[in-house]
Structure formats: C-alpha cells, structure tokens
Amino acid sequence: MAVKRKVRAFINKHADKIIFLMAFIIAAMVTGIFVWRTEVAAKEETQRHLAEEVLRFHILANSDSEEDQNLKLTVRDGVLDYLEQNLPKEMDVESTKDWMRRHTDELEVISKQIVQAHGYDYPVTAAVTTAYFPDKTYGDVTFPAGNYEALRIEIGAAKGHNWWCVLYPGLCFMDAANAVVPDEGKQKLKNVLTEEEYAEVTAASDFKIKFYFLEKWN
Numbered sequence: 176m177a178v179k180r181k182v183r184a185f186i187n188k189h190a191d192k193i194i195f196l197m198a199f200i201i202a203a204m205v206t207g208i209f210v211w212r213t214e215v216a217a218k219e220e221t222q223r224h225l226a227e228e229v230l231r232f233h234i235l236a237n238s239d240s241e242e243d244q245n246l247k248l249t250v251r252d253g254v255l256d257y258l259e260q261n262l263p264k265e266m267d268v269e270s271t272k273d274w275m276r277r278h279t280d281e282l283e284v285i286s287k288q289i290v291q292a293h294g295y296d297y298p299v300t301a302a303v304t305t306a307y308f309p310d311k312t313y314g315d316v317t318f319p320a321g322n323y324e325a326l327r328i329e330i331g332a333a334k335g336h337n338w339w340c341v342l343y344p345g346l347c348f349m350d351a352a353n354a355v356v357p358d359e360g361k362q363k364l365k366n367v368l369t370e371e372e373y374a375e376v377t378a379a380s381d382f383k384i385k386f387y388f389l390e391k392w393n
Contacts (some may be wrong), residue, residue, distance in 0.1 A: 244311030297331030
C-alpha cells in the first residue's frame with residue numbers, strides 16, 4: 176500500500192510533465208508513421224515510373240553448380256554480343272521492347288546453340304515478360320524493388336542463381352572492376368524522370384558498372 180501511495184503521489188506531483196512526455200511520444204510516433212508512409216508512397220510511384228522507362232535483362236542458370244553458372248555467363252555474353260551487332264541504335268524504350276519481342280525466337284536459338292556447343296542438352300526459353308526485382312544499385316543509380324519488364328532467358332530447370340542488368344538505357348552490371356556510371360548514361364534517365372524521381376534513384380554505392388552498349392558503340 177505504501178508503494179502505491181508513493182506512486183500516486185509521484186504521478187500527482189508530476190502530472191503535467193508526464194502528460195507532456197506522453198503527448199510528445201505520441202506526436203513523434205504519428206509524425207514518424209506519416210513520414211514513413213509518405214516515403215514509401217513516393218518510392219512506389221518512382222518505381223512505377225522508372226519501370227515504364229527501362230528494359231531489364233534476366234538470365235537464369237539451370238542450377239548453382241559451377242558448370243551451370245559458367246554456362247549462364249557464356250550465354251549472357253553471346254546474347255549481349257548479338258544485341259550489340261543487331262539492336263538498332265537510338266531507339267526509345269518502347270521501340271526497344273518491341274524489337275526484343277519480335278526477336279525472342281532468334282535470341283532463343285542463339286542461346287540454345289551456345290548451350291549445345293558446350294555439350295549440354297538443356298532446353299532454353301526466351302521471352303519479354305514482367306518480373307519482380309529486388310532493390311539493386313548500379314554505380315550511383317538505385318532501382319527500387321518492384322515489377323519491371325525484362326528480356327528473360329531460362330536455361331534448363333532455371334533453378335540456379337540469376338544474372339541481370341538493364342538493357343535500356345544500356346546499363347549492365349558486369350563485375351566489380353568496371354567504372355561507375357558515365358554521365359551520358361545517367362542523362363537518359365534524367366531526361367525521362369522528374370527532378371525529384373531522379374534525385375531519389377541516384378545515391379552513392381560501392382557497386383561498379385558499365386554501360387555495355389554505350390562503351391561498345393563509342
């Protein structure tokens with residue numbers, strides 16, 4: 176009983192301070208939730224707009240064995256070389272997507288030929304489809320998680336780790352030894368995004384990238 180009386184006395188004595196503290200905590204929580212929801216909504220809107228302006232490349236290996244992973248990279252190189260030689264230059268994103276859809280059969284045949292040339296009989300499929308991608312940073316450009324259209328190539332069971340990059344506007348993550356995003360590459364994104372969206376997707380990163388086609392064509 177004595178303890179309860181002391182507690183009540185303390186509360187009565189410091190009621191104003193306690194009420195102020197509780198009000199401050201509640202206000203901070205409400206503000207935090209509001210800011211978080213606002214940031215989430217802005218990120219989702221940026222992702223939806225960005226998804227309309229890019230075409231990604233997604234290739235899945237048969238398995239995670241060293242042989243299958245090496246085969247995946249060999250197919251990747253063959254497909255990128257083919258695109259370098261045949262993909263028309265100076266197209267916008269919709270024209271690029273349309274061109275890819277009209278040439279998926281050729282890309283599939285090329286991939287199958289590479290697989291067979293290396294002694295495997297895995298089936299291969301190629302299609303332009305919509306797929307979910309996690310957050311990914313290329314140089315100082317971050318692509319928020321969400322659904323994006325992609326040229327998707329599946330080798331065999333397609334159960335192994337995947338490799339992917341951005342075909343349009345030519346942003347392909349190759350390895351950690353390559354240079355950061357060149358200004359002319361980022362300019363393509365800047366031209367199609369709002370100032371706020373572009374600021375949101377550009378952030379420092381340790382990832383190293385190269386614009387595969389820009390480097391080759393230049």
